[in-house]
Amino acid sequence: MLYADTVVSDPLVHKPKVIAAMLAAAAVFFTVLNLNGTVFGELMRPVIGEPAEAGYYGQFAIGVVLALLFTLNVVVIGFLKFRLQVVIVWLQLLCLFLAFFYGFNLDFEFIRKKVWFMVSQGVFTTLYVSAISIALASVLAIIGAVAKLSSNGFAYAIASFYTSFFRGLPLLMQVYLIYLGLPQLGYVIDAVPAGILALTLCYGAYMTEIFRAGIQSIPKGQWEASRSLGFKFGLTMRRIILPQSLPLIIPPTGNQFIAMLKDSSLVSVIGVWELMFLARTLGNKTFQHMEMLITAALIYWMLSMCLELIQGRIERHFRTKSH
Amino acid sequence: MNKPVIEMRGVNKWYGTYHALRNVNFTVSKGDKIVICGPSGSGKSTLIRTLNWLESHQEGEITVDGIRLHEKMKDIDKVRMEVGMVFQHFNLFPHLSVLENLMAAPMWVRGVAEAEARETAMKYLERVRIPEQADKFPGQLSGGQQQRVAIARSLCMNPKVMLFDEPTSALDPEMVSEVLDTMVELAQDGMTMVCVTHEMGFAKAVADRVIFMDAGEIIEENDPVQFFENPQSERTRTFLSQILQH
Ligand SMILES: Nc1ncnc2c1ncn2[C@@H]1O[C@H](COP(=O)(O)OP(=O)(O)OP(=O)(O)O)[C@@H](O)[C@H]1O
Numbered sequence: 001m002l003y004a005d006t007v008v009s010d011p012l013v014h015k016p017k018v019i020a021a022m023l024a025a026a027a028v029f030f031t032v033l034n035l036n037g038t039v040f041g042e043l044m045r046p047v048i049g050e051p052a053e054a055g056y057y058g059q060f061a062i063g064v065v066l067a068l069l070f071t072l073n074v075v076v077i078g079f080l081k082f083r084l085q086v087v088i089v090w091l092q093l094l095c096l097f098l099a100f101f102y103g104f105n106l107d108f109e110f111i112r113k114k115v116w117f118m119v120s121q122g123v124f125t126t127l128y129v130s131a132i133s134i135a136l137a138s139v140l141a142i143i144g145a146v147a148k149l150s151s152n153g154f155a156y157a158i159a160s161f162y163t164s165f166f167r168g169l170p171l172l173m174q175v176y177l178i179y180l181g182l183p184q185l186g187y188v189i190d191a192v193p194a195g196i197l198a199l200t201l202c203y204g205a206y207m208t209e210i211f212r213a214g215i216q217s218i219p220k221g222q223w224e225a226s227r228s229l230g231f232k233f234g235l236t237m238r239r240i241i242l243p244q245s246l247p248l249i250i251p252p253t254g255n256q257f258i259a260m261l262k263d264s265s266l267v268s269v270i271g272v273w274e275l276m277f278l279a280r281t282l283g284n285k286t287f288q289h290m291e292m293l294i295t296a297a298l299i300y301w302m303l304s305m306c307l308e309l310i311q312g313r314i315e316r317h318f319r320t321k322s323h
Numbered sequence: 324m325n326k327p328v329i330e331m332r333g334v335n336k337w338y339g340t341y342h343a344l345r346n347v348n349f350t351v352s353k354g355d356k357i358v359i360c361g362p363s364g365s366g367k368s369t370l371i372r373t374l375n376w377l378e379s380h381q382e383g384e385i386t387v388d389g390i391r392l393h394e395k396m397k398d399i400d401k402v403r404m405e406v407g408m409v410f411q412h413f414n415l416f417p418h419l420s421v422l423e424n425l426m427a428a429p430m431w432v433r434g435v436a437e438a439e440a441r442e443t444a445m446k447y448l449e450r451v452r453i454p455e456q457a458d459k460f461p462g463q464l465s466g467g468q469q470q471r472v473a474i475a476r477s478l479c480m481n482p483k484v485m486l487f488d489e490p491t492s493a494l495d496p497e498m499v500s501e502v503l504d505t506m507v508e509l510a511q512d513g514m515t516m517v518c519v520t521h522e523m524g525f526a527k528a529v530a531d532r533v534i535f536m537d538a539g540e541i542i543e544e545n546d547p548v549q550f551f552e553n554p555q556s557e558r559t560r561t562f563l564s565q566i567l568q569h
């Protein structure tokens with residue numbers, strides 16, 4: 001949270017001017033949307049008569065009613081406690097999104113038939129490809145960060161070339177280069193290892209920078225104290241420096257993990273049966289693309305939310321541990 | 324004649340082109356208590372940090388505990404294990420508890436068993452009079468307590484000599500004496516000590532010799548009585564009149 005002041009002012013959404021402005025803006029918005037032909041037109045039939053013939057009057061009437069409901073909703077939520085506000089606003093936004101998807105007229109029977117296969121095959125592959133990649137990338141990142149901070153010319157040159165190259169190319173291109181390029185050199189590589197390799201190298205490069213910044217943020221005095229007690233370099237790094245930089249490294253690393261979860265969809269282009277691959281192929285036969293894409297989208301989203309929760313847990317753990 | 328614990332002969336050091344130590348010679352024998360003083364920027368920290376080679380020197384010879392310090396040496400850690408160092412800003416490990424701070428070096432460097440390390444740590448915490456803080460984290464202690472923990476941390480390695488670089492100058496006035504008391508007791512126990520400090524009371528009470536530095540040079544080295552009563556050099560007199568004024 002930001003710094004919280006001790007003086008509490010009225011919530012913004014309870015100021016008359018703000019309420020009036022909100023009401024006006026919502027009325028204009030809903031009027032312009034022209035909702036005569038939708039469910040709202042049907043619901044308003046007693047007031048506006050036959051929706052198809054209601055014209056501007058119908059548009060305006062629906063606009064005002066929706067604006068009133070919307071404003072009332074916001075004002076009421078404004079009275080609640082922080083946590084309750086968060087939950088309710090989340091649920092409302094979620095309903096809006098689901099209604100949006102619902103509007104596509106999806107074939108739920110088809111989704112129900114395929115979803116288990118998507119989860120068991122797709123989610124499983126996506127998760128293990130991402131998890132292995134992030135673990136390997138972390139190892140690479142530690143080595144890269146130490147190399148980038150070292151006074152050894154070779155180490156610095158290799159590490160900076162590495163980060164420059166792999167941050168500089170689109171990930172999709174790296175996937176192709178590894179999968180199609182390595183066989184040219186005589187190393188035939190399977191799709192899954194190729195995908196993991198590409199993700200590892202790419203994310204290792206980004207995370208090298210995260211780890212470097214984390215290590216550099218530890219004051220020089222920690223090194224001096226360690227060295228003056230007789231700690232060698234590796235011991236100092238492992239026991240003193242890295243543990244202290246972890247709280248700084250974990251939030252951006254969690255971020256990277258979430259990004260990787262979704263970027264792992266790029267390895268579908270080389271035929272790894274992960275979530276995205278299944279989403280594209282399962283609906284192909286019967287032209288039910290939307291069903292599968294939306295299902296996959298929701299699954300990705302839920303996975304990301306799980307990771308967010310885990311990240312929050314870990315961050316809290318480190319925050320409570322020191323001080 | 325006592326074998327010297329530390330010996331510096333004709334030491335010169337440069338930071339780039341800046342000549343930070345000029346032809347420094349001095350010897351510390353076992354049991355000696357030496358106080359180094361001098362104006363800001365005169366090279367006191369630089370001098371004391373070359374003694375465990377946190378800073379390197381370019382010319383001359385430094386010998387610590389019989390080992391010559393030089394660029395190609397394999398085992399600087401062997402020397403550092405025997406030389407305790409206390410810093411102006413404590414530099415405790417904030418992610419470890421007080422007890423862990425004290426047990427870390429003996430266990431990880433000397434390979435002492437955990438139970439023994441704990442026992443040693445408690446012994447020294449009692450000596451610096453804060454055994455009740457053992458399970459706290461450094462961030463929860465006052466400055467004076469942190470500095471005493473830092474002293475205890477060095478002592479746990481059972482060093483042959485202790486180096487202090489302005490150990491009290493980051494402390495609030497009322498905490499200075501608790502740290503100085505600890506240092507005085509340490510001196511009375513016969514520890515070999517090299518202290519950079521402007522606490523002249525401490526120098527008078529425990530020092531065998533006082534060294535005055537200016538512009539990277541040792542200007543004067545004398546026993547405390549002579550040093551304060553009868554300073555030889557003009558620069559020493561100016562310095563002393565400045566710090567004794569307030
Ligand atoms: N890492 C460094 N690089 C370049 N110059 C340095 C470095 N460290 C110290 N110096 C210079 O060397 C000189 C001596 O510094 P030193 O820290 O030894 O002084 P000091 O006597 O300890 O002063 P103070 O009482 O302020 O601590 C100063 O002029 C300082 O600017």
Ligand SMILES: [Mg+2]
Nearest residue numbers: 367368369489
């Ligand atoms: Mg200094």
